[in-house]
Amino acid sequence: MRLVFFSVALVALVAxxxxxxxxxxxxxxxNTAFFSGDDALIFDPRLGASGGAGLRFDVSPSLGVQVEALYSQEGAKQDNGSGTYELDYIDVPVLLRAGLPLTRYADAGLYAGPQIGIPVRAEFAPDRGPNEDEQTRTDIGIALGADYWSGPVGVDLRYVIGLQDAFDDEIDGVPVDPLFVRNQAFTVSLGYRFGGKATGGRGGRGRY
Structure with missing residues (x-):
């Protein structure tokens, strides 16, 4: 999975x-984060924050490549109220965006692409669970979404689908009893863009 991600990222950036x-x-x-998978029924969603920066390379008004680095609070709460798996990642999505110019200053887009999540924090709150940091895996997923921009300000709606279990089944070669769950998240973001030009229909190009 990691090889596939880096291959797609390299092709996208070279292109x-x-x-x-x-x-x-x-x-x-x-974020509204939750688990899917065999053990997901015992969990409820966790609310968290997401934020960071990115670059978008528009090769035409209707096609672009977008690369981001986002701090993302994910995980889920146990439905019996005993605690929350707080799994925080640095997410790096590489997205192919299909843009739709609307006016001189406004545009919308649909995008999709692979995402890798690098774990930076893993705790079971309120009490730290044993070996949570060691068990957390690098996350691989697919990001799907849509955005709308008016001048420099925009809104982004995204769904990220985890493709592998969030926890390893062994630590240093010793088998453990993991949770069989995958990360999922809906994200609503506000954004600010600069450095480019809006590409609108009848009005032509206008600066952000």
Whole structure:
């Protein structure tokens, strides 16, 4: 899975020519994170924050490649109220975006692509569970979403589907009893963009 992710990322970045229009992105929002998988029925969603920065390379008004680095609070709460698995990641999605110019200053888009999540924090709150940090795996997923931008300000709706279990079944070669769950998350973000130009229909190009 990691090899597939890095292969897609490399192809996407190489495919963006030097003449592509570059836009810088700042984003912040709210996650509704939850688990799927064999043990997911004993969990409820966890609310958390998501935020970071990104770059978008628009090779045309209707096609772009977007790369981001986001701090994302994920995990889930046990439905009996005993605690929460707080799993925080640095998520790095590589997205292919299909854009739709609307006016001189506004545009919308649909995007999809692979995502890798690097674990930076793993705790079972209120009490720390044994070996939670060691058991947490690098997360591999798919990000799907849509955005709308008016001038420099935008809103982004995203769903991330985890493709592998969040926890390892062994530590240093010693088998453990893991939870068989995968990370999932809905994210709503507000964004600010700069450095590029809006590409609208009848009005032509306008600066953010």
């Amino acid at each position: 963006a020519p030097a003449s592509a229009q570059t836009t810088f992105l700042l984003k912040g929002g709210l």
